[in-house]
Amino acid sequence: MALQERQEPDVYQENFEPTSYLEYYRMNQDPIGDEVLHFLLKHYNATFKPGGLEGKLLIDIGSGPTIYQFLSACESFQEIIATDYTDKNLQELEKWLKKMPGAFDWSPVVKYVCELEGNRDKWAEKEERVRRAVTQVLKCDVLKERPLEPAVLPPADGLISSLCLEAACPTPQACRDALRHLRTLLRPGGHLVLSGGFETTFFMVGDKRFSTLPLNEKFLREALQEAGFIIEKLEKVTRAAETHLDNRSDYTGLFFLVARRGD
Incomplete structure (x- = not known):
């Protein structure tokens, strides 16, 4: 099958500035960022709490320059591998890890995640736990049959991917292919934890506009089933009224799902 060709010029590699993107994640300072963070962090906490998903190896697909997605998972997975498509994001991530x-x-x-877990005062310990857990930072391209090549990894117990597929995939078929590619990174019975926005056509990073693939629940359910996943949980929330006037993105809601590789 022909690989989906990336548009030229490569807008993410050239124009995506991680330091501008991170402005969304200044907690209690950005309404859109707070809405996304509160939704995702609560569900990550519920997913990776004791008795939830656990294992040896977790791979994060499209980490960007962020670490919020590791804060609960580092308690239940021994090793986390971060990945991203752009060199600048990988460098920004390394900056925090080191x-x-x-x-x-x-x-x-x-501190917010530690509060969810019952002890806000353990935040410094949590940061060190994340730094120990993230053992590699690798290049990733979900449009490739082997997204992490040339790296060769054992099959993962879990994959997480947040706000990635809609940005990385230019067409619905590219998204279907990407899910199929991701499945190959998981062991049989392993879990994919996927989250993002509904119906998003663009988002702003600083003064740069990035087009995205609008996803909806029906498409996600069908694409995951086609790729060989069984959805175990799908949570969603409608965009809060107070962020509707913010014109930096046009998402209509957020989703968080857990799916198992069906074999």
Whole structure:
């Protein structure tokens, strides 16, 4: 099958500025960021709490420059591998992992997750746990049959991917193919934890506009089934009224789902 060709010029590699994108994640300072973070973090907490999903290896697909998606998972997976398509995002992620000067301050978000877990005061310990858990930061392209090539990894117990597919996939067929590609990274019975926005056609990073593939629940259910996944949980929320006037993105709602590789 022919690979979906990326549009030229490569807008993400050239124009996506991680430091501008991270402005969304200054907790209690950005209404859109807060809406997305509160929704995702609560569901990550519920998914990875004791008795929930666990295992040895977790791969995050399309990490961007963010670490919020690791904060609950690092408690139930021994090793996390972060991945992204753009070099700048990988560099920004490494900056935080290695405590380099100028790294983004995630502590308000970390404290919020620790509060969900019952002890806000353990935030510094949580940050160190994340740094220990994330053992590799790799290039990733979900449009490739082997998204992580040239890296060769054992089959993962879990995959997470947040706000990635709608940005990475230019067409519905590309999204179907991407889910099929991701399935190959999972062991039989392993889980995919997927989240994002509904009906999003664009989002802004600083003054740069990025087009996205509008997803809806019907399409997601069909595409996941076609790719060999069984959905175990799908949570959704309508966009809050107070963010509707914010013209940096046009998403209509958010989703969070857990699906198992059916074999």
